[in-house]
Amino acid sequence: MITFDHTTKTYEGDVTAVKGVDFTVEKGDIVVLLGPSGCGKTTLLRMVNRLESITDGKIIIDGQDSMDLNQIELRRKIGYVIQSNGLFPNMTIEENVMIVPDMLGWGKKEKKERFNKLMEMIGLSGDKFGKRYPHELSGGQQQRIGVIRALAADPPVMLMDEPFGALDPIIREKIQDEFLQIQREVKKTILFVSHDIDEAIKMADKIVLLRGGEIMQYDTPSEMLVRPKSEFVYEFFGKDRAIKSLSLHTIENLKNIIGLAEFDESIPDTKTINIHHDLRNTLSMLLNQEADQVIVTDDAGNKQGAITIDLVQKYLHYEIKGKTNVVQKG
């Protein structure tokens, strides 16, 4: 869907922000551009909709060289979300969201329907919020509006520049989940800039790790955590990367590979946990000693077995030491 072909950005002749980057973003994927500040991730993102010019190389979007397209039309086909939400204070929420459809000449009825549908996606009432102004909304609501504004004209591609960076951790996590839910429905091709490792692991189908304008590694989050290609990647994800990688797996994954333990009905201090819970949170729960036994249940509430720290450790061992090893399925 988006191919970077030796894409390079040089400022004023000598400062190179992006050095000959090559990679392809598959249709429907979220690719997170991750790296320390000054690594060129935002510049690279802004080159896609040509807010930054391309010094050398190409960016090919859906088979077309972006330089062959009209700049204005190109931008209207690409959703753009920025950290500070960028809502226009002089316009109502509805006007803000409908800017691109409006410029594309949509009809009144069509716009109204689209607006209500988008608002429904983020769980806000279109009738209630449509006539309000941005300053009347909370930070989290504003950022949600910023996201649906980018989705308004249903662009195939979205660019998101640290879209949840300014939110407090609790709201951020909630909006991330909500956004992943929306993405499952709309399946956009998304480039997402982040400097937050946890966010990248959570959101990404694939991560581009950048340093000094060059790609250090382009891989799925779990590959990057488990098999870092260089010292830099290894250091970047930190010593706790094994724990971080656990958030990519659910209890269900564990059950499918090594199985769960038998549970004991006679233990009184028991807690239950849903099978779709990720292993990182599950491990924290186990470490917190919240109960003597943790029983895993499926969506219907049926008990599937018990989970223990031991099992998580075994699973991790399997993940890191290689999928080639034969593991006994218990």
Place this chain on the structure above:
Amino acid sequence: MNTKKVVSNVVRYFVYALVILFFAWAIKNQYFDYMFSQSKTFLLLLKQHLQLVFVSSILALIVAVPAGILITRKQFRRAEWIVSNTVNFGQTIPSLAVLALMISILGIGFKTAIFALFIYSLLPIYRNTVAGIDSIDENLIDAARGMGMKPYQILFRIELPNAAYSILAGIRTAVVLNIGTAALAYVVGGGGLGVWIFTGIQLFDNGYLISGAIPVTILAILVDLLLRLVERIVVPKGTKQTLEM
């Protein structure tokens, strides 16, 4: 908090009392009589005064707002210091001196007065236009560009609405100042209520002085209120509340 309120109320009522006393004193001494006994002249001077203010302000508006917009465009940014300093320089010359200078160029009369007032109104409007546009969050412009808005759409849909409060405040300042300054038009034979004010000064006749000065004051207050009303209508609701917070 409470003492602050009390003090401001005391000051307010003291000022009201002074104003009432002044009017009582002026009416008792029949200082407003010329307005009625020479009503024809009064109306003519009032009309001239309004013309002076209106024409010069409109001209200043037509020049200063577009100049402010142009100078905030990327391609003209480099010229900003030249334009800003020129306009600033215009303001530093005392208004009487501007009038005197203009006499040597344009001679005496209505046009000279208009021109001087025009020069004098440029700065507040220009400066507030530039400040208003500059105060807009750069991220907004970035978002607008990223969504594929054309430069003129960014100007009319984002920049001007969000700068409207500041621009209008500049216009209000300029016009209200202009009403007072227009009294000096008498010096260059430009007419206006200044004729009675200066006559009053020269003849030590409080009647002429007050019949000329009070209408100028009332005019300034009325125009100020009127422009505040315009502001309330023109400035977008969303930006107003952010400013008041």
